[in-house]
Amino acid sequence: xxxxxxxxxxxxxxxxxxxxxxxxxxxxxxxxxxxxxxxxxxxxxxxxxxxxxxxxxxxxxxxxxxxxxxxxxxxxxxxxxxxxxxxxxxxxxxxxxxxxxxxxxxxxxxxxxxxxxxxxxxxxxxxxxxxxxxxxxxxxxxxxxxxxxxxxxxxxxxxxxxxxxxxxxxxxxxxxxxxxxxxxxxxxxxxxxxxxxxxxxxxxxxxxxxxxxxxxxxxxxxxxxxxxxxxxxxxxxxxxxxxxxxxxxxxxxxxxxxxx
Amino acid sequence: xxxxxxxxxxxxxxxxxxxxxxxxxxxxxxxxxxxxxxxxxxxxxxxxxxxxxxxxxxxxxxxxxxxxxxxxxxxxxxxxxxxxxxxxxxxxxxxxxxxxxxxxxxxxxxxxxxxxxxxxxxxxxxxxxxxxxxxxxxxxxxxxxxxxxxxxxxxxxxxxxxxxxxxxxxxxxxxxxxxxxxxxxxxxxxxxxxxxxxxxxxxxxxxxxxxxxxxxxxxxxxxxxxxxxxxxxxxxxxxxxxxxxxxxxxxxxxxxxxxxxxxxxxxxxxxxxxxxxxxxxxxxxxxxxxxxxxxxxxxxxxxxxxxxxxxxxxxxxxxxxxxxxx
Numbered sequence: 001x002x003x004x005x006x007x008x009x010x011x012x013x014x015x016x017x018x019x020x021x022x023x024x025x026x027x028x029x030x031x032x033x034x035x036x037x038x039x040x041x042x043x044x045x046x047x048x049x050x051x052x053x054x055x056x057x058x059x060x061x062x063x064x065x066x067x068x069x070x071x072x073x074x075x076x077x078x079x080x081x082x083x084x085x086x087x088x089x090x091x092x093x094x095x096x097x098x099x100x101x102x103x104x105x106x107x108x109x110x111x112x113x114x115x116x117x118x119x120x121x122x123x124x125x126x127x128x129x130x131x132x133x134x135x136x137x138x139x140x141x142x143x144x145x146x147x148x149x150x151x152x153x154x155x156x157x158x159x160x161x162x163x164x165x166x167x168x169x170x171x172x173x174x175x176x177x178x179x180x181x182x183x184x185x186x187x188x189x190x191x192x193x194x195x196x197x198x199x200x201x202x203x204x205x206x207x208x209x210x211x212x213x214x215x216x217x218x219x220x221x222x223x224x225x226x227x228x229x230x231x232x233x234x235x236x237x238x239x240x241x242x243x244x245x246x247x248x249x250x251x252x253x254x255x256x257x258x259x260x
Numbered sequence: 261x262x263x264x265x266x267x268x269x270x271x272x273x274x275x276x277x278x279x280x281x282x283x284x285x286x287x288x289x290x291x292x293x294x295x296x297x298x299x300x301x302x303x304x305x306x307x308x309x310x311x312x313x314x315x316x317x318x319x320x321x322x323x324x325x326x327x328x329x330x331x332x333x334x335x336x337x338x339x340x341x342x343x344x345x346x347x348x349x350x351x352x353x354x355x356x357x358x359x360x361x362x363x364x365x366x367x368x369x370x371x372x373x374x375x376x377x378x379x380x381x382x383x384x385x386x387x388x389x390x391x392x393x394x395x396x397x398x399x400x401x402x403x404x405x406x407x408x409x410x411x412x413x414x415x416x417x418x419x420x421x422x423x424x425x426x427x428x429x430x431x432x433x434x435x436x437x438x439x440x441x442x443x444x445x446x447x448x449x450x451x452x453x454x455x456x457x458x459x460x461x462x463x464x465x466x467x468x469x470x471x472x473x474x475x476x477x478x479x480x481x482x483x484x485x486x487x488x489x490x491x492x493x494x495x496x497x498x499x500x501x502x503x504x505x506x507x508x509x510x511x512x513x514x515x516x517x518x519x520x521x522x523x524x525x526x527x528x529x530x531x532x533x534x535x536x537x538x539x540x541x542x543x544x545x546x547x548x549x550x551x552x553x554x555x556x557x558x559x560x561x562x563x564x565x566x567x568x569x570x571x572x573x574x575x576x577x578x579x580x581x582x583x584x585x586x
Contacts, residue, residue, distance in 0.1 A: 129412035129471075132372055133426045133478075134402035136394075140429075 022217040028136075029143040029216070041144040049110045049145065050152030054159070056109050057102060061160040064101060065167030068092060072168075073176050082172075083182030087190040089168040094191065094200045095256075098161040100248050103207035106153055107240035111215035114145050115236040118219025119229035127220075142216045149212025150205070157204035199255045206247060211240045324383075325350045325482055325514045326371060331380035333363070333370065340366055341377070342538035353508050353515045355525045357560065358535035364518040365409075367535075368484045371516070372406060373397040385481060402430055405475035409487040411467040413459040419446070419470050420455040426477045445473040449503060465496025469503070476507060483507075485517040489524050497521070501528055522561060534560055 072085040118141060121127050127137045165187075172178040191197065215236045222232035326348035333341040340363040348354045356364050369375045370382055373389045382389045387400055413422050423442045427433060433441070446452040449469040459467060468488060475483055485504065489497050505528045508515045519525040526532070526546035534542040534549065534557050542549050542557035550561050559567035575581065 124415070125408045125410050125412035126414055128374065129406070129408055129414075131374060131398075132401055132404070132406040133429065133474075134398045134400075135426070135429045136398060 018221070021221055022213065025138065025142060025217050025220055026146075026213060028138045029146055038144065041140070042147055045144045045148035046152060049114065049148045050156060053106060053109045053152070053156060056105055057156050057160050058163050060101065060105055061163035062167035064097065065089065065093070065164030065169075066171045068097075068164070069168035069171040069176070073172060073178065082176075082178050084186055085172050085178055086165075086168070086183035087186040089172075090165055090187045090191050091196060093161050093164050094196045096200075096248070096252070098164065099157050099200055099203040099207055100244060102153065102157040102160045102204065103211060103244040103248075104241055106149075106156060106207075107211050107215075107237055107244065110149065110152070111211050111236045111240050112233045114149070114212075114215040115219040115222070115233045116229055118142070118145070118216060119222040119224070119232050122220070122222060123224035123226075123229060137220075142220060145216050146212050149215065150208045153208025153211065154201050154204040157201065161200070199251075202255065203248060203251050206251060207244050210243050210247065214240050214243065323349055325385055326516070327381070327383040328371075329381045329383075331367075331370070331377050331382065333366065333375070333377045333380075335366075339538050341380075344380070344535070344539055346533055346540060348514060348516055349531075350514050351508075351512060352530040353504065353517060353528050355529035355532040356516060356518045356535065357520070357522070357525065357532060359560070360520075362535045363538070364535060365486055368406065368486055368516070368518060371484065372401065372404065402478060403481045405478075405480040405483040407468070407471055407475050407483065407485045407488055409490055411459075411464075411471040413462075413467055413471055413474070415459050417458075418455070419451065419457050419459070419462070422459065422470060423455075423474045423477055426474065430478060441477070442473075445477055446470075448476070448507070449473045450499070463496075465492050465499065468492065468496070468500060472500075472503060472507075476511065476513075479511060480513065482514045482516070485515065485519070487519055488517065489519055489521040497524055504528055522563065536560075 068089045069085055072088050073082055076082045076085055076088070118127075121137075121141065127141065130137045130140060169183060173180045173183050218232040218236045218239075222228045324347045326346070328344060328346040331341045331344040331346075332339075344367075346356075346367075356367065358364055366375065370377050371384060371389065373392060376390050384400065385403065387396070389397070389400070392400060413419075414425065417425070420442055423445050424438050427438050427441060431438075443452055443455070446455055449472050451466060451469055451473065454462065454466060454470070459470070462470060488500050488504065492500060501524050504515060504517065507513060517525055517529065529546055531544065532542075532546055532549055533540050536556060542552050542554055542560075544552070546561075549557055552558055552561070556568040558564075576584075
């Protein structure tokens with residue numbers, strides 16, 4: 001019994017220690033920005049993290065939009081409300097699926113890459129070399145990746161939503177023959193700017209911060225060995241995914257009001 | 261950033277300018293700091309100091325660049341250093357040797373401020389390194405360089421950009437001047453023609469030389485070499501030996517070399533330290549150490565396979581082991 005208590009205590013202490021280190025990484029990275037030459041570093045990371053994630057985001061969005069239209073049409077056609085498929089798909093995407101699926105894909109594609117890159121730089125002494133040259137890797141390496149992640153995630157979510165709605169329109173209107181006026185009109189009438197689009201983007205922003213933070217910290221705090229980098233990369237994907245799903249529930253609870 | 265009000269060239273060797281910011285005049289105890297020409301930046305015709313520590317040189321300058329007293333460092337249950345004392349005179353090449361796992365690289369990390377010791381004084385160029393803040397530490401490091409065993413080149417940029425990296429990070433020099441400086445540094449290590457290659461296209465010896473060019477880019481006062489000869493073929497080793505000696509003399513630097521290669525290191529070192537069990541067990545010139553009274557020091561210097569450092573890992577007698585399960 002005592003042994004389990006000791007293990008639990010050790011686990012809790014490790015977590016608190018990691019949280020403290022992660023907070024230090026966050027505040028030191030964010031301090032003093034922007035600096036000379038930061039824009040070039042930031043743009044490079046926006047390309048690496050954002051632009052290179054576009055293919056998987058667009059493909060997934062189209063597929064999910066198309067599937068949502070198929071499923072929605074099947075159910076709504078039973079009650080003769082197939083024209084509402086546009087509104088239903090849009091609400092599901094803007095409020096929930098857009099930010100959440102983009103977050104999960106972003107963690108898998110960009111988060112893991114950032115962790116592996118920073119971990120490998122640590123293992124090959126590149127971060128130490130930078131420190132010994134009087135250049136703070138938190139400003140030079142970590143901060144641009146953090147900012148890029150926070151900028152790209154909402155943009156990728158917006159692209160995901162747009163492509164997914166386009167995919168649902170192709171399936172619903174062009175293939176299944178739903179009336180185009182009803183499809184788009186219902187969407188225009190039913191979707192609210194702040195309530196649906198705005199709050200969805202708030203979720204995307206929060207997910208962007210959390211995923212980027214987890215990714216850079218896991219890389220920076222990794223054990224500089226092949227196994228250590230492997231563990232850190234896995235942790236990034238697992239922690240980010242769990243954080244996205246848990247935060248989605250909390251944010252929905254807070255932002256969408258009274259569920260009593 | 262402070263504006264320098266005095267600049268002059270020292271007549272001998274390469275040009276080195278001296279000076280201090282005007283607001284330092286109020287501090288008569290301050291001594292003039294030496295800042296290499298390459299480390300200064302020029303914009304709008306004004307020469308600027310590269311960093312605050314260099315121009316606020318209020319510390320006492322002694323004959324020793326590094327003074328370590330009573331260093332104690334414990335990692336987990338293991339005592340790495342227990343009362344270690346070491347001195348590196350300015351302008352010298354000092355070698356640090358000892359059996360594997362004695363903490364030589366750890367000592368370099370402590371000197372560079374990457375690790376804080378449990379106790380003891382680590383004075384580098386008048387600054388007590390463990391007591392410096394993070395910002396002060398980064399400024400001190402602009403005057404020191406470290407050549408890593410793995411070279412630690414930035415793999416996503418070319419050889420030229422690797423050498424230009426510290427210049428771009430710490431100066432406002434125009435691109436043309438950075439180009440000239442980078443080519444000078446690469447020429448010094450014989451790799452001017454490799455400037456457009458990527459680190460992945462370099463051999464181990466070339467990587468080490470590019471890393472050396474990057475290390476001297478800002479003309480540091482002091483360079484630490486971590487196992488510079490490891491894994492090098494005889495030609496590359498000879499090149500590195502002559503480069504370390506040549507750079508130390510031509511740039512008036514101080515060098516601390518961690519190495520296992522007795523012959524190469526002894527050929528360039530002014531003084532050597534042998535470390536074992538967390539303490540210095542022998543110090544002196546290479547010749548003095550070869551005739552040292554300690555059998556352990558002599559075993560290390562002569563490379564004898566058995567002696568005070570035993571060939572066998574501690575175990576029961578061979579007979580007991582073999583007959584044990586019979």
